[in-house]
Amino acid sequence: MKVTFISFVVILLSLCLARGLQTRKHPRANIVSSNNKKSSLGIINGKTTSIQKFPFMAAILLDNELFGSGVILNSRWILTTAYTVDWWNPNKLSFRIGSTESEDGGQIFTVDYVVAHKNFTGSWDNDVAVVKLNKPIKFGKNAKPIKLGTENLKAGTKGLIAGWGESSESEKSSPVLLEAKVTVYDWKKCEKTYPNDVTRRQFCTYDTKTGPCDFDWGDPLVYKGKVYGLLAGLSDCLSYPAVYTDVSAYINWIKRAIKQ
Numbered sequence: 001m002k003v004t005f006i007s008f009v010v011i012l013l014s015l016c017l018a019r020g021l022q023t024r025k026h027p028r029a030n031i032v033s034s035n036n037k038k039s040s041l042g043i044i045n046g047k048t049t050s051i052q053k054f055p056f057m058a059a060i061l062l063d064n065e066l067f068g069s070g071v072i073l074n075s076r077w078i079l080t081t082a083y084t085v086d087w088w089n090p091n092k093l094s095f096r097i098g099s100t101e102s103e104d105g106g107q108i109f110t111v112d113y114v115v116a117h118k119n120f121t122g123s124w125d126n127d128v129a130v131v132k133l134n135k136p137i138k139f140g141k142n143a144k145p146i147k148l149g150t151e152n153l154k155a156g157t158k159g160l161i162a163g164w165g166e167s168s169e170s171e172k173s174s175p176v177l178l179e180a181k182v183t184v185y186d187w188k189k190c191e192k193t194y195p196n197d198v199t200r201r202q203f204c205t206y207d208t209k210t211g212p213c214d215f216d217w218g219d220p221l222v223y224k225g226k227v228y229g230l231l232a233g234l235s236d237c238l239s240y241p242a243v244y245t246d247v248s249a250y251i252n253w254i255k256r257a258i259k260q
Helices: 002-018 082-086 187-193 247-257
Strands: 057-062 065-072 077-080 093-097 107-109 111-116 129-133 158-164 177-185 202-205 220-223 226-233 242-246
Touching: 057 077, 057 158, 065 082, 065 093, 065 158, 065 226, 077 082, 077 226, 082 111, 082 129, 093 111, 093 129, 158 226, 177 187, 187 202, 202 226, 226 247, 242 247
Parallel strands: none
Antiparallel strands: 057 065, 057 093, 065 077, 077 129, 093 107, 111 129, 158 177, 158 220, 177 202, 202 242, 220 226, 226 242
16 A cells, blocks of 8 residues: 555656646645635735626636636637646536626536647646636626737736635635736836746736735736736735736637637
8 A cells, every 4th residue: 555655646746747836836736625725815805896897707616616717708618727727637627607606606517628728838838728618608797708808918007806715814715706906017027026937928917915816816807898817826925926827928829729
């Protein structure tokens, strides 16, 4: 039994290294399990909001517990980060759409198949994926698609992020949708913070009083009704800039992927 256990650990570590899940590049790698209470930490000092304000949101569940977020592209496709959906067995994933709460209400979907960017290795670069749902979404006031941002956001731009999770480190887990206003950070300053980890295919926000944290992976940054970013990661909540996949850098990839 000892030999079997050791072999299992060696294989698991090898897989993690192969995927590039170093703590520095992806703080998400320190997740122990979906039952870890701290894993539900979400937007710090976020305000309670409703799905009517963010009808394009999709709660991504891993083994029926909140893991991240995505946005609705059309009646069959969800856009999110590759890490959120590509690292796991698709049978363990489900999507709740059309509900303010991540644990109740709305429409539930499973995965038909996942298309992750072929150059995604576990780092923040190319951290983008689309998921085809098992059945069409029924659109209404609580479920609508969102348009994609096609331009780079300038430093200082104020955008909105939304997602599920705690509003502070001391509070108990909350399944209610939260929102926060965040500020786009100067890209060169962000690059200095994360040398060799940030490319022109990402952008950053930096706010010291409110912002995303662990398990907000895939949370959209919205500006003037379009999605411009998907939260990819950060090193320390509110102390360091948050890094987003720049949707505008992947417009053509997304369009090709959802034609499959």
